[in-house]
Amino acid sequence: MSKPPISDPRRTLTLRDVSEASGVSEMTVSRVLRNRGDVSDTTRERVLEAARRLGYVPNKIAGALASQRVNLVAVIIPSLSNMVFPEVMTGISDTLEDTGLQPVVGVTNYSPDREESVLYEMLSWRPSGVIIAGLEHTDASQAMLAQAGIPIVEIMDIDGSPVDSAVGISHRRAGRQMAEAIIAAGYRNIAFLGTMMPHDHRARKRLEGFEEALAKAGLSLVEREFYSGGSALLKGREMTEAVLTRNPQVDFLYYSNDMIGAGGLLYCLSKGIDVPGQIGLAGFNGVELLDGLPRKLATMDACRLEIGRVAAEIIAGKHASGTIGGEVIELFPTLQKGDTIRG
Amino acid sequence: MSKPPISDPRRTLTLRDVSEASGVSEMTVSRVLRNRGDVSDTTRERVLEAARRLGYVPNKIAGALASQRVNLVAVIIPSLSNMVFPEVMTGISDTLEDTGLQPVVGVTNYSPDREESVLYEMLSWRPSGVIIAGLEHTDASQAMLAQAGIPIVEIMDIDGSPVDSAVGISHRRAGRQMAEAIIAAGYRNIAFLGTMMPHDHRARKRLEGFEEALAKAGLSLVEREFYSGGSALLKGREMTEAVLTRNPQVDFLYYSNDMIGAGGLLYCLSKGIDVPGQIGLAGFNGVELLDGLPRKLATMDACRLEIGRVAAEIIAGKHASGTIGGEVIELFPTLQKGDTIRG
């Protein structure tokens, strides 16, 4: 197996090819292609023409190795299939757009081990920064993040200790606030319905805050129901039926996310249940997706777009605070009572 | 600004550090870390221990440059926010999982220019393959794909000429099939409702196929309605109201996707319209998400998971066909009549 000669048509083009085709040194070609340094207009034109004609695509691997600079930002999130992270991604992309930085997404499926290996893989490309969901990671992940020597932003949650910076909301507080609103509206027999996700720490914290506020009012959950897998809308419907059948005196259903909440809402409406008179409902996330439902589900916005935006600003070094790392930025979700909490 | 000395604690670790810490040559350390070649168990242990202790993360940039091998697969899709591409991603990730290849996602927002720049950016990292949605690209993109010298798989659609391989369904045929089913069920005053997306070629082809089949039956659309932006569910509701108000004799609503179809369905049900007796409805995609709706919307599955799986197999070189590139693999969606087409 001999090495292909310089004329092998299957070989990918190098700076040198553009240099030869344009009669300009590699260095100057490099300058033109990166818009760096002074290059005369005639030279620039000749180079660009040659590069275009040949169809040259620079090799960022070599460039990155030589310059010790990589324009990649690692973004590590649990899932892409639930509306919330895509919106965070949008915030990140929008902000990074004009910084020359590029997000690279890794998905962990809520598995800490998978997160660890995705992180390892991504760090091995020496990105300029890491945006990672949550504050809970394996010890090894924590160590890698701490060692990486680049800005790290942990997003979505601020109830805990970040490695570096954090941007998010307090889910514990969010749960508390929702409980308070529900209690204030006069509901007393409250059930929780969630997806079974041992590693969804944010849902867990919301539930903790929720129960804490119930306890303070001398109440406790009369029911809990967990499911996993399948269509969230359908699961919400099924769980709701199960809960209401088992426990007809339940007067409020608190869901861990809007999709299962919507399923529950559709179930209640189809059964002719008076919402929010007889039974109230609330979800979490404020997903715009659901705006077309017959009734607007009570929910709390998770500030997804804003979280993505701020995280990206920190990585890009253009966040208002100006400080270098170590900041915790708390965002404050608004409670939308919609049509499913009375009062 | 002097260059940090070898002892700078902020410098990221190199093979050399592991080599010194373990007293083993860089070359052997490299062998251990890549599981290549024969290394004695004692040496291997010493190296792994040192690497772990230091928290060494290999530099893939240097590795890729030296080996001319990159374990990345570029995946270029229009959007992450509509259920369909996340599912394709799942198919891709699942299949790539045990090949050592890693997907890297780029999002184009249905803009050909953005697609071109995302593609350029990704190719500059010299990936092992490209999976890209659609068959329509700018001339420059076409040229880059053709020149890249790596496997290219265009996905979702097969109505056109692929650069290399293609995996998808015929959207024209899908539109035709749906029209035939609708006509067979006796509907005659048919309206189309879609999102306004000049660059959504697949929706366009479905509509073309649909109208073609209508024409063959001596029919034509009595209404068309396009919207853009906002919550799909809400838009579907609004568009449906507009269409039915303007044209009360309409007896079938064909939507370009399931989400707006679901909005329309909810609208019809809330208005007490007899579905599918008085009015029938159909969407497209077969999104599982909607399974909890009061009635099951007629739709066609777009084979999303399977498309992702097959595309990844082709890139990984383990597709059944065994051929090297240039294959067009057509998948066949099944029409699910659900509860919204009579008969």
Add this chain to the structure above:
DNA sequence: ATGAAAGCGCTAACAC
């Protein structure tokens, strides 16, 4: 089973 030397394709730093 292990090591030494030569690059991968580019850019930083310096000359001219």
Add this chain to the structure above:
DNA sequence: GTGTTAGCGCTTTCAT
């Protein structure tokens, strides 16, 4: 404004 030189941190190849 343009060219030259010396690496970036690894892996390939070949020697031992």
